[in-house]
Amino acid sequence: MYQPLSDRAGPPDVYVRAAPPPPPAQPLDGERNVDVAVIGGGFTGLSTALHLSAAGIGVAVLEANEFGWGASGRAFGQVVPYLKLSEAAVLRHYGPERGPRVVEAVAEGPDLVFELIRRHSIECWAMRSGLIFGAHSAAGQRDLERRAEYWRGRTAAVELLDAARCTELIGSTLYQAALLERRGGNINPFAYARGLAHAAAKAGVVLHTQARVRRLVRRDKRWTIDVGNARLMADNVVVATNAYSPDLWPGLRESIIPMRGHGFVTEPLSDNVRHTILPERQSLTDTRQLYSGVRLLPDGRLHASAHGPSFGAEPKPDWRRVDARIRRMYPQLGTVKWQQGWSGWVAMTTDHFPRLHELAPGLYAGLGYNGRGIAAATMMGRDLATLVRGKGDDATVFPVTSLRPVRWHAVVPTLIRGLVQVYRVQDAMNERKLGRSAAPVANAATNPPSTTSPS
Numbered sequence: 001m002y003q004p005l006s007d008r009a010g011p012p013d014v015y016v017r018a019a020p021p022p023p024p025a026q027p028l029d030g031e032r033n034v035d036v037a038v039i040g041g042g043f044t045g046l047s048t049a050l051h052l053s054a055a056g057i058g059v060a061v062l063e064a065n066e067f068g069w070g071a072s073g074r075a076f077g078q079v080v081p082y083l084k085l086s087e088a089a090v091l092r093h094y095g096p097e098r099g100p101r102v103v104e105a106v107a108e109g110p111d112l113v114f115e116l117i118r119r120h121s122i123e124c125w126a127m128r129s130g131l132i133f134g135a136h137s138a139a140g141q142r143d144l145e146r147r148a149e150y151w152r153g154r155t156a157a158v159e160l161l162d163a164a165r166c167t168e169l170i171g172s173t174l175y176q177a178a179l180l181e182r183r184g185g186n187i188n189p190f191a192y193a194r195g196l197a198h199a200a201a202k203a204g205v206v207l208h209t210q211a212r213v214r215r216l217v218r219r220d221k222r223w224t225i226d227v228g229n230a231r232l233m234a235d236n237v238v239v240a241t242n243a244y245s246p247d248l249w250p251g252l253r254e255s256i257i258p259m260r261g262h263g264f265v266t267e268p269l270s271d272n273v274r275h276t277i278l279p280e281r282q283s284l285t286d287t288r289q290l291y292s293g294v295r296l297l298p299d300g301r302l303h304a305s306a307h308g309p310s311f312g313a314e315p316k317p318d319w320r321r322v323d324a325r326i327r328r329m330y331p332q333l334g335t336v337k338w339q340q341g342w343s344g345w346v347a348m349t350t351d352h353f354p355r356l357h358e359l360a361p362g363l364y365a366g367l368g369y370n371g372r373g374i375a376a377a378t379m380m381g382r383d384l385a386t387l388v389r390g391k392g393d394d395a396t397v398f399p400v401t402s403l404r405p406v407r408w409h410a411v412v413p414t415l416i417r418g419l420v421q422v423y424r425v426q427d428a429m430n431e432r433k434l435g436r437s438a439a440p441v442a443n444a445a446t447n448p449p450s451t452t453s454p455s
């Protein structure tokens with residue numbers, strides 16, 4: 001029976017059930033001192049803590065809820081070797097010196113993630129079988145071809161797929177062309193976050209949950225961090241609250257636009273159709289503007305990322321849209337039993353590039369991954385640790401930039417709502433131009449008809 005998950009409830013059951021137990025954490029009480037305080041316990045904060053502790057620096061992480069509670073524990077799970085925009089856009093944005101460095105480092109982002117998973121024995125469904133990007137329009141296909149062209153001669157990991165290979169690897173006849181990116185992979189993101197927290201605790205990082213930071217004050221060249229009645233004094237502070245950023249520092253919250261992303265899972269599919277869908281266990285997204293992810297989870301559930309209301313508390317996404325998309329793609333599924341839906345906040349920036357800031361002496365922030373944060377936030381944590389250790393931004397992947405609040409921040413959601421409607425129409429028109437619905441792939445009996453659909 002379908003159940004929408006309350007936003008406050010945190011990560012979805014399907015991730016939580018398969019994750020390690022919560023890491024050891026203690027309440028913050030009284031007054032304490034530490035070298036570095038990290039605010040926020042997602043990938044950015046935990047990676048920062050882990051990289052600092054590896055350098056012998058004392059760290060405490062303050063998390064308002066539990067580790068992985070924010071976007072990190074709700075993500076679709078694709079570990080992507082790209083930022084939001086194309087390689088050409090990255091090179092243009094960062095220029096001839098920094099640009100190639102960013103492209104290369106981001107391409108190695110999944111190496112960092114999967115190496116941390118290996119080194120700390122994190123059980124999180126880690127599977128580096130690659131990612132498939134389907135062409136949802138002629139323009140989308142050209143984008144994929146340009147990407148393949150960029151990597152040709154640089155790596156053998158990027159391959160263009162023709163219609164026959166698409167059918168074989170996707171298990172659907174919907175796509176005529178796609179890109180297979182073998183450097184990427186898939187994980188249970190909540191389990192990864194908890195695993196990072198365990199690794200940090202083992203390395204001596206002090207973890208505090210239910211520790212919502214209320215105020216940040218600079219006094220006598222140190223920072224005082226107020227958490228209710230308790231206080232932490234630190235030489236350096238890293239703010240790692242991303243789309244969940246509160247008003248801790250003037251302009252930080254206004255420098256990004258938080259937008260919701262939604263996820264849905266089905267009940268486990270029957271064996272006869274399960275083996276037909278993404279048989280090599282890549283995940284699939286396509287080139288449409290709105291969310292389009294599909295993957296099969298280890299217990300045979302289908303997981304889809306989808307667009308829904310972009311703003312507001314406790315949104316009620318229309319599950320029928322995702323249902324229609326998935327059934328069009330996989331007619332062999334018959335009726336689909338959707339079990340749970342959830343959402344989380346993604347931090348968008350106006351130019352679609354992440355931000356690394358030194359906000360004041362000894363105060364740093366990294367945020368704005370535009371929905372590509374599993375690898376990028378883990379890398380950002382490494383960058384933040386590098387800055388805290390006194391190395392300049394010559395030593396980081398992302399450059400340090402000054403804080404720039406988004407203009408007309410309060411009205412941007414209204415503009416985005418309008419833009420989303422345009423995207424929806426464009427995506428639907430492109431889908432029609434694909435020219436056909438998928439035919440059931442060979443050897444796939446349909447899923448036994450379900451008794452319930454969400455209502």
Ligand SMILES: Cc1cc2nc3c(=O)[nH]c(=O)nc-3n(C[C@H](O)[C@H](O)[C@H](O)COP(=O)(O)OP(=O)(O)OC[C@H]3O[C@@H](n4cnc5c(N)ncnc54)[C@H](O)[C@@H]3O)c2cc1C
Nearest residue numbers: 040042043044064070071072076077078213261344373374
């Ligand atoms: C639905 C969805 C799907 C996504 N899919 C993908 C994907 O497939 N691949 C990908 O690469 N990226 C994906 N992303 C993006 C990715 O999840 C994020 O970029 C990444 O998790 C950001 O990590 P973070 O640590 O910076 O922020 P978060 O994980 O959001 O962590 C911020 C933390 O700060 C805490 N906090 C806030 N205020 C305070 C305070 N005052 N005091 C203490 N703590 C505080 C919050 O409780 C939260 O835990 C997705 C995101 C969403 C929402």
